Amino acid sequence: MKQKTLLILGARSEVAQSIAELFGRNGFDVLLAARNADKLSSLVADLQIRTGGNFQSVEFDLLHTQGHLDFYNALPARPDVVVCVVGLLGNQQEAEQDYGHARLIIESNFSGVVSILHVVAADFEKRRAGHILAIGSVAGDRGRQSNYVYGAAKAGLATFLSGLRNRLHNSKVKVSTIKPGFIRTRMTEGMKLPPFITAEPIEVAKAVYMAYVDQKNVVYVLWPWRYIMLIIKSIPEFIFKKLKL
Amino acid sequence: MFVQEVYNWGRYPRQYAEVVPVRDLETLSEKLSSSQPWLARGMGRSYGDTALSSQILDMLPLKHFLRFDEQTGELEALAGATLDDVLKVFVPKGWFLPVTPGTKYVSLGGALAADVHGKNHHSEGSFSKHVRSFSLLTEKGELLEVSPENVDMFQSTAGGMGLTGIIVKLVLRLKPIETSYIRQESFKARNLDEIFALFEATQYATYSVAWINCLSQGQALGRSILMTGEHAFSDQVRGLKKTLLASHSNPKLVMPVDLPEVALNPFSIKAFNLLYYHKQIADKSTSIVHYDPFFYPLDSILHWNRMYGKRGFTQYQFVIPQEAGLPTMRSILQKIAQSGQGSFLAVLKAFGEQNDLISFPMKGYTLALDFAISDQLFPLLDRLDEMVLDAGGRLYLAKDVRMSADLFHKSYTRSAEWIEILKGLNPNCTFRSVQSDRLKITPW
Numbered sequence: 189m190k191q192k193t194l195l196i197l198g199a200r201s202e203v204a205q206s207i208a209e210l211f212g213r214n215g216f217d218v219l220l221a222a223r224n225a226d227k228l229s230s231l232v233a234d235l236q237i238r239t240g241g242n243f244q245s246v247e248f249d250l251l252h253t254q255g256h257l258d259f260y261n262a263l264p265a266r267p268d269v270v271v272c273v274v275g276l277l278g279n280q281q282e283a284e285q286d287y288g289h290a291r292l293i294i295e296s297n298f299s300g301v302v303s304i305l306h307v308v309a310a311d312f313e314k315r316r317a318g319h320i321l322a323i324g325s326v327a328g329d330r331g332r333q334s335n336y337v338y339g340a341a342k343a344g345l346a347t348f349l350s351g352l353r354n355r356l357h358n359s360k361v362k363v364s365t366i367k368p369g370f371i372r373t374r375m376t377e378g379m380k381l382p383p384f385i386t387a388e389p390i391e392v393a394k395a396v397y398m399a400y401v402d403q404k405n406v407v408y409v410l411w412p413w414r415y416i417m418l419i420i421k422s423i424p425e426f427i428f429k430k431l432k433l
Numbered sequence: 434m435f436v437q438e439v440y441n442w443g444r445y446p447r448q449y450a451e452v453v454p455v456r457d458l459e460t461l462s463e464k465l466s467s468s469q470p471w472l473a474r475g476m477g478r479s480y481g482d483t484a485l486s487s488q489i490l491d492m493l494p495l496k497h498f499l500r501f502d503e504q505t506g507e508l509e510a511l512a513g514a515t516l517d518d519v520l521k522v523f524v525p526k527g528w529f530l531p532v533t534p535g536t537k538y539v540s541l542g543g544a545l546a547a548d549v550h551g552k553n554h555h556s557e558g559s560f561s562k563h564v565r566s567f568s569l570l571t572e573k574g575e576l577l578e579v580s581p582e583n584v585d586m587f588q589s590t591a592g593g594m595g596l597t598g599i600i601v602k603l604v605l606r607l608k609p610i611e612t613s614y615i616r617q618e619s620f621k622a623r624n625l626d627e628i629f630a631l632f633e634a635t636q637y638a639t640y641s642v643a644w645i646n647c648l649s650q651g652q653a654l655g656r657s658i659l660m661t662g663e664h665a666f667s668d669q670v671r672g673l674k675k676t677l678l679a680s681h682s683n684p685k686l687v688m689p690v691d692l693p694e695v696a697l698n699p700f701s702i703k704a705f706n707l708l709y710y711h712k713q714i715a716d717k718s719t720s721i722v723h724y725d726p727f728f729y730p731l732d733s734i735l736h737w738n739r740m741y742g743k744r745g746f747t748q749y750q751f752v753i754p755q756e757a758g759l760p761t762m763r764s765i766l767q768k769i770a771q772s773g774q775g776s777f778l779a780v781l782k783a784f785g786e787q788n789d790l791i792s793f794p795m796k797g798y799t800l801a802l803d804f805a806i807s808d809q810l811f812p813l814l815d816r817l818d819e820m821v822l823d824a825g826g827r828l829y830l831a832k833d834v835r836m837s838a839d840l841f842h843k844s845y846t847r848s849a850e851w852i853e854i855l856k857g858l859n860p861n862c863t864f865r866s867v868q869s870d871r872l873k874i875t876p877w
Binding site: 227231233234374 | 456499
């Protein structure tokens with residue numbers, strides 16, 4: 189049987205590294221795509237030693253959308269599964285004052301992803317196979333003053349993935365949206381996070397892998413989040429707008 | 434970068450520090466050029482203030498394995514990788530740590546900086562004896578490759594508590610094993626004479642350690658259990674266990690809250706110790722056990738340090754030379770027994786030859802005892818210090834939280850020589866800790 193290949197977009201994050209390790213252990217060849225891919229050499233060595241699998245880093249710039257088709261065509265192997273872990277939390281206040289920063293958040297979480305996943309989708313559609321999994325965010329479930337630019341970009345991503353899932357259904361291509369809630373990573377370093385609803389990177393990786401195996405559509409990594417967001421979404425807007433969230 | 438409360442395993446003392454997670458060498462170089470003091474920190478499993486400073490470089494993100502030679506067992510890894518990591522990955526491949534302390538939640542860099550020892554010190558030496566080389570980032574921003582042949586630099590870093598520079602990566606030689614199990618023998622000793630005789634009789638065992646009841650007095654002074662161990666061969670395990678090379682799993686028990694200090698009165702400690710002693714009925718017993726309970730009995734309870742209450746605790750660990758052996762150990766144990774402040778856990782171990790610059794071990798006997806922090810404690814420990822110093826012994830820097838600068842400089846007989854080397858590598862005192870200031874090692 190042909191070895192399956194996983195492509196990870198945004199391989200520098202801790203979540204991406206846990207995903208790479210888990211898929212590698214389960215027999216996948218893994219392509220790690222990120223900017224400055226040459227700096228991933230110690231990660232590649234580490235993953236190889238840990239799992240005995242095949243890992244390779246490839247140069248990828250999410251924001252350089254004109255290069256996405258060439259990037260995809262030049263990959264050393266056609267991926268069977270693509271996991272998109274790119275994202276930028278950014279700084280809400282800065283985004284309010286500086287459109288440049290707001291745009292960076294939108295491109296890093298949404299428009300850049302639209303570009304690359306459309307390239308992937310076209311290939312998967314033609315091959316009538318494949319699975320796309322993308323990390324969304326509960327922040328996209330409702331806009332809150334503390335991070336609504338990021339939230340809006342993630343909401344856009346969720347809607348995009350839902351449409352993509354609908355479009356690709358007849359081509360037998362799967363699309364999964366993973367919503368982690370809080371994750372203990374460098375993005376949230378120093379924040380006081382409630383432990384029961386904060387996931388470790390390895391838990392997110394397991395959720396991604398299970399979403400792949402079980403062909404899930406939308407997955408909350410930690411189950412309380414589904415209900416927390418259900419409540420948050422059901423608060424009437426005239427009350428919601430007065431809340432400090 | 435952010436400010437947070439930092440403390441080590443003894444949860445005493447605590448202080449606020451700026452903590453910088455180190456993800457790449459660029460971060461390190463940038464911080465070092467800031468002309469402020471820094472200290473590299475790993476898992477924080479030292480007990481006192483040796484890994485405390487107002488500005489801390491958190492080395493744990495630098496944790497990749499870089500190279501492994503399946504023929505020789507040589508592993509090159511970044512300093513933030515932990516012993517836990519190494520075991521999980523390499524035990525299934527048939528390799529084990531050459532030396533391990535009583536917890537696996539220690540970083541490789543921390544293990545070298547404290548030059549940790551284990552139950553095989555008498556037979557295989559301390560951690561640094563198995564380090565082929567390491568990379569040291571100095572105050573000037575130079576990355577130096579250091580091997581044991583660079584005697585000054587190697588020996589001042591092994592056990593040097595991070596004061597020579599930052600250990601970025603190291604090459605460790607792992608030990609081949611056929612199984613992940615240990616053939617353990619346990620012996621009862623009714624008193625101190627018996628336990629010393631047992632250490633003598635079992636000196637050819639690879640691993641040996643004794644658990645000692647510090648509250649028994651008179652005829653029973655030094656009542657203990659000695660455990661020896663050998664890595665089990667596959668034919669000794671086959672049929673008994675499902676997998677020959679099974680690594681450990683994550684702990685399932687957690688100490689959820691601080692226990693009240695009353696839980697630690699002499700009666701409850703006595704009950705605990707008795708229970709331990711009577712676990713074993715025969716004078717000698719043999720069993721096949723997994724390496725995890727053999728080497729890391731306390732790792733199975735996450736945050737066990739909370740059982741000493743809110744004020745925290747300290748572990749008093751000293752070594753005395755072999756010549757001083759029995760009589761000194763007897764008077765120290767008597768002193769502790771009389772005080773009624775005895776510890777939950779006391780570990781006695783024979784050390785083999787070692788005569789390095791600043792490393793703790795020396796040929797002789799080491800005893801480690803936990804004490805809850807209390808107002809009566811420090812006067813008792815001051816008395817013990819005198820007895821240790823008189824015997825030509827010293828205290829372990831990785832556990833120490835309160836010895837005097839005077840005791841340090843007298844008992845570590847080559848400290849002056851070490852400090853001269855430190856001045857060369859670390860001229861502006863960039864690397865310093867609360868402990869190094871307390872012991873008047875820094876500043877210069």
